[in-house]
Amino acid sequence: MNPSFSLHHARSEAARNSKNRIPRYVTRIRFQLSAAMLLSVIVPVVLSGGLQCPNGIPDTVSNTTFGALFAVLASFVLVRRLHGFPGVQTGIYTLFAVSMPFAVLAVFLLVFRLEYSRFILFVSYAMALSWFSVSQWLYERFIRLQLAAVPGGNVTDLLSIDKANWTVLQSPGAPPGQVAGIVADLRSNLGEEWEKYLADATLSGIPVYHTKQVAESLTGRVRIDHLSENGFGSLLPNLIYLRAKQMIDWVGALVALPFFGLVLLVVGPLILVTSGRPVFFLQRRIGYRGKEFVVFKFRTMTNRKPNVSDREAAQTKQDDQRITAVGGVLRRYRIDELPQILNILKGEMSWIGPRPEAVPLSQWYEQELPFYRYRHVVRPGISGWAQVNQGHVYESDDVLEKLHYDFFYIKYLSFWLDCLIALRTIETMVRGFGSK
Structure with a gap:
């Protein structure tokens, strides 16, 4: 059982298990990163004609291409990191996540006086911003977080959080369906049948999460009601x-x-x-x-x-x-x-x-x-x-x-x-x- 909960991972699981109107592969990391590289690195170079030079690839093309490669990778990491927190939607956050690495790249090229192609740099930035905005929009538009809940403990409090679709399991034999994970109050007395059910779900590859971590990730709040359950060490900052x-x-x-x-x-x-x-x-x-x-x-x-x-x-x-x-x-x-x-x-x-x-x-x-x-x-x-x-x-x-x-x-x-x-x-x- 995995008591930790990653909002971005859960959304990825929801995308993988979804039966929505977009193909599953569109939301997968490998496809998103590969498409970003193709559109934001390869296409600008091809459009610039930099690969057709008879004397080899000029420094303006190679410098900008390698720089764009790192900027796209950094943009990909930033987009995933920022969208892993609650309350983040496509817009200014995606704009920042893409603009910041490309701005750093532009400053780097200017400070070190490296030759670069303005055309490749601009097209690469425009393509990266367009692609990451579209991919995140697809997440928000078509992917809805699906979670199954085991009755008992403080699970009832979770069901009022509207950032996910909840399925309350009626019995230990009930199939969870296409869900990103199963949520249970792991500190309550669930009984042997439910504990066996959760163990079997984990073995079958369905993540099992504790209610406290799920509530924190969905609401952006950490509740502390009892000193015994808190363990101040769990709140120790980095x-x-x-x-x-x-x-x-x-x-x-x-x-x-x-x-x-x-x-x-x-x-x-x-x-x-x-x-x-x-x-x-x-x-x-x-x-x-x-x-x-x-x-x-x-x-x-x-x-x-x-x-x-x-x-x-x-x-x-x-x-x-x-x-x-x-x-x-x-x-x-x-x-x-x-x-x-x-x-x-x-x-x-x-x-x-x-x-x-x-x-x-x-x-x-x-x-x-x-x-x-x-x-x-x-x-x-x-x-x-x-x-x-x-x-x-x-x-x-x-x-x-x-x-x-x-x-x-x-x-x-x-x-x-x-x-x-x-x-x-x-x-x-x-x-x-x-x-x-």
Whole structure:
């Protein structure tokens, strides 16, 4: 039995077992990669006439061809990685996954002054983007995840997740049908007959998954209800990547510092003219390993101190009257968060991670919500998995759901998940999603 669950693997199984209107081979890895190579590497070279030179293949053709080969391979890996997370659809994610490797290739060719063919490079990029967009569209349009569920335990909670078609098995003798896997609560007392059924299914090549891992992969949330079932070690983030991530954060903040200076030249005077001093808002928040730090933001509210408790003052509610006209625009497009580049340079924050809460709010949440402090095991971020999925919240019930998103990020922390959050952050900035 395999308690782990890969969303992309399950979708591949669904494609392999599907009886949909597209041939099964279209969704297989070998076909997708072979077709990508043919369309994005071979066809551009043939169209350019680079293979017909009497004196051999020129450097412009060979350099661009080998570069396109690696760019297509990298695009293939990125597409599969990004689409292995919940909530990813064809569009900006596929565009990023293909554009990034080709952009790196173009920079490489320019920096090292290698001869290359603009025609081959452009056609290769266009063909790769078209092919990967079409193949992912076929997945979303025709492939629906089919899962069978063994009754008992917490399986009932899974059936309400609409990201898959569920078949509830009525008896240990019932055939599972054409499914990507069988889901069961492996911690409940299933009985000998069901255990034998699951063992036989595994031997016949049908994956058997635990409900907890399936729920996490389909919803993007990790629930923690009992310390005994959690085992904090299972939520231990990737320590090697954490160290590399801090260096990436620092370099990225250093590069973005001039851009922050330009924004300050525009936003600073606007705040001064419309609502006076100060330009920056400073607030003590709980950060990495539970330590307090001062976060920097552009001020978006009036200077009037509300006659309420510190906890209520730290909450930003819907249509909050304290928000200024300029502040509303800054908050909608997340421009007010830009000064936190300084917090990144000081090592207090990351570009991506759980959002830090004000001290009064954090202390309240710790009293109300179990395991809340565990979110401080990684550096807080300017954006995060909870922000792009849920937006800004402050009520304890909503914060509990936010905590589940934070735990998912901690558990599955990786370069690929950070790339996805960065893309979705751009999307939320454009749409103004979740702002208060």
